[in-house]
Amino acid sequence: MEIYLPVAEMSVALETIxxxxxxxxxxxxxxxxxxxxxxxxxxxxxxVPASFxxxxxxxxxxxxxxxxxxxxxxxxxxxxxxxxxMLAGSLVGTVLGILIFKLLQYTGQIDVxxxxxxxxxxxxxxxxxxxESFKAILKKNHSSEAKRSRFWTKITHGLPYTMTFxxxxxxxxxxxxxxxxxxxxxxxxxxxxxxGFLLVPAMIYILGMPSSLVIGTSMFQxxxxxxxxxxxxxxxxxxxxxxxxxxxxxxxxxxGQIGVRLVKYIKGAPARxxxxxxxxxxxxxxxESLFIEPLEHFTTEIIG
Amino acid sequence: xxxxxxxLLFLAVISTVGHVADAKANASNSRIVIDMANESVDVTTGFxxxxxxxxGTINSKNLKLSxxxxxxxxxxGPNSSVIVRKKDQVAGMWLNSxxxxxxxxxxxxxxxxxxxxxxxxxxQTLIDNEIGLxxxxxxxxxxxxxxxxxxxxxxxxxxIRIWQQEGxxxxxSKNIKFIGDNLFRADFTLPASIPTGLYxxxxxxxxNGKLSDKRERILEVRQAGLSAFINHYAHSYSLLYALVGxxxxxxxGMLSAHLSRKR
Numbered sequence: 363m364e365i366y367l368p369v370a371e372m373s374v375a376l377e378t379i380x381x382x383x384x385x386x387x388x389x390x391x392x393x394x395x396x397x398x399x400x401x402x403x404x405x406x407x408x409x410v411p412a413s414f415x416x417x418x419x420x421x422x423x424x425x426x427x428x429x430x431x432x433x434x435x436x437x438x439x440x441x442x443x444x445x446x447x448m449l450a451g452s453l454v455g456t457v458l459g460i461l462i463f464k465l466l467q468y469t470g471q472i473d474v475x476x477x478x479x480x481x482x483x484x485x486x487x488x489x490x491x492x493x494e495s496f497k498a499i500l501k502k503n504h505s506s507e508a509k510r511s512r513f514w515t516k517i518t519h520g521l522p523y524t525m526t527f528x529x530x531x532x533x534x535x536x537x538x539x540x541x542x543x544x545x546x547x548x549x550x551x552x553x554x555x556x557x558g559f560l561l562v563p564a565m566i567y568i569l570g571m572p573s574s575l576v577i578g579t580s581m582f583q584x585x586x587x588x589x590x591x592x593x594x595x596x597x598x599x600x601x602x603x604x605x606x607x608x609x610x611x612x613x614x615x616x617x618g619q620i621g622v623r624l625v626k627y628i629k630g631a632p633a634r635x636x637x638x639x640x641x642x643x644x645x646x647x648x649x650e651s652l653f654i655e656p657l658e659h660f661t662t663e664i665i666g
Numbered sequence: 667x668x669x670x671x672x673x674l675l676f677l678a679v680i681s682t683v684g685h686v687a688d689a690k691a692n693a694s695n696s697r698i699v700i701d702m703a704n705e706s707v708d709v710t711t712g713f714x715x716x717x718x719x720x721x722g723t724i725n726s727k728n729l730k731l732s733x734x735x736x737x738x739x740x741x742x743g744p745n746s747s748v749i750v751r752k753k754d755q756v757a758g759m760w761l762n763s764x765x766x767x768x769x770x771x772x773x774x775x776x777x778x779x780x781x782x783x784x785x786x787x788x789x790q791t792l793i794d795n796e797i798g799l800x801x802x803x804x805x806x807x808x809x810x811x812x813x814x815x816x817x818x819x820x821x822x823x824x825x826i827r828i829w830q831q832e833g834x835x836x837x838x839s840k841n842i843k844f845i846g847d848n849l850f851r852a853d854f855t856l857p858a859s860i861p862t863g864l865y866x867x868x869x870x871x872x873x874n875g876k877l878s879d880k881r882e883r884i885l886e887v888r889q890a891g892l893s894a895f896i897n898h899y900a901h902s903y904s905l906l907y908a909l910v911g912x913x914x915x916x917x918x919g920m921l922s923a924h925l926s927r928k929r
Contacts, residue, residue: 364712364714364858365711365712366713366714366893368889368895368896368897368900371859371861371862372858372859373713373714373859391926421911421912422915424912424915424919425915425918425922426919426922427919428920428923429918429919429926430923432920432923433923433926436927470749470751470762471761474759474761474762478759593908596900596904596905596907596908596911597908600904602908603900604910604911607911607915608914611914611915611918612918615918615921615925618922619922619925619926622925622926652759652760653758653759653760654760655755655760656760658824658827659824660750660751660752660753660821660824660825660827661750661751661762661828662749662750662751662828662829664746664748664773664861665746665747665749665767
């Protein structure tokens with residue numbers, strides 16, 4: 363069934379959008395990632411303008427990160443102090459991202475830049491994850507706890523403005539979490555993703571946070587910055603289609619419940635392997651559109 | 667299809683009556699009269715495109731419908747400015763490298779004719795009235811763009827090609843179907859992705875290669891129902907719209923967390 367999106371002013375297949383939502387919901391409940399990296403490129407692939415895909419994803423991210431935060435908060439797995447420091451950076455990153463987005467829209471390169479950044483991010487994270495999960499499967503050491511890497515300890519050692527974070531049992535310079543926050547905020551407003559799949563390993567390896575606290579804390583920070591991003595996308599660009607967002611959110615609600623029931627069968631290294639393969643296949647799909655000569659060299663855009 | 671025939675029968679009666687009244691009102695001026703099955707097209711959330719039926723009569727007591735009389739119906743959407751971008755390979759990647767901005771291009775254009783274009787009138791008359799796809803004026807603000815004729819033509823052809831694929835421009839002319847001697851109809855199809863706004867329905871009557879009458883009607887394509895409601899709030903009360911979006915996201919997020927907790 364075709365459905366007409368009132369703000370994006372185009373029609374899309376309802377089943378496809380619901381299916382996309384279900385896939386996103388399953389990803390987030392099984393792997394703890396937001397799934398934006400799947401939703402945004404696919405929406406663009408379906409013909410939704412990149413600006414609407416990113417803007418609408420910001421609303422969908424509110425619901426997925428909120429449900430994540432509530433779950434982790436109940437178990438006490440959110441470090442609000444560290445999260446708030448990261449948030450300071452990510453709010454700056456979000457506003458900066460909105461400005462960059464407008465600039466790219468103006469120069470007509472937004473689709474290309476979004477594509478290229480996705481290829482870069484998904485390719486590198488997917489590649490690392492693939493390598494790491496293969497190693498873990500071969501060694502059969504599923505229980506190895508990830509630790510702060512020595513390399514980053516050296517680099518971030520001696521930076522000013524140190525602060526103690528009792529919940530995470532850390533005493534580190536606040537510059538590092540703020541910098542991570544800025545990157546997170548940029549990803550939210552430019553790419554329409556929470557960036558959990560990048561922030562989560564960064565918080566473990568660079569900050570040295572306990573991995574039990576990482577997902578809840580990053581989701582807390584994403585929740586606030588994506589709310590700001592959604593607000594700015596609506597007020598300054600009018601590029602949020604709530605009907606599209608609603609369909610995606612309902613799909614992802616269903617997918618989330620399916621995922622929760624599946625999660626006990628999918629664990630550890632094989633799960634990370636599966637996620638790595640998903641990341642790499644989305645990366646490949648986008649790589650193709652960037653590096654293979656397109657059939658139609660021209661594109662049109664209505665500007666009013 | 668049954669409905670269409672019923673409608674047509676109804677229209678035939680109405681239009682003849684209407685035509686008589688119209689003719690009386692306009693004295694002998696009006697030689698061609700048109701009307702549409704619908705005065706407006708409602709774009710709702712279930713919109714998948716729409717058929718536009720334009721019907722009309724020609725006042726031809728002393729004319730025979732042969733090669734000396736030509737009827738043209740043009741359906742023309744609101745004008746837009748369009749940026750056409752060209753991708754080129756830069757360091758292995760296909761990037762947008764060159765662009766031309768065209769102004770005042772009808773975002774939708776389709777036309778139906780009763781005679782082959784070259785028998786309607788001379789080329790200049792067709793150009794003056796913008797009848798036919800290749801008579802559309804592609805204007806641009808940038809003088810440099812206009813001066814490079816080859817490049818300009820390349821971009822113009824790309825725009826036509828892409829819009830033809832999307833259904834905003836026709837591949838060729840449609841035929842006007844005559845029902846009886848002076849009642850005719852022309853069928854158009856609006857694709858699902860058409861822009862909203864005021865569309866012009868223009869009717870031309872050519873006699874012996876000369877334009878003898880011209881009529882114009884307005885067809886409003888507008889969002890309606892839920893769709894219009896959402897669009898209106900998105901643009902006029904964006905803060906409220908954002909709050910509704912937040913409320914939606916928060917309630918679904920909480921519901922999702924609640925459902926997961928039960929497990």
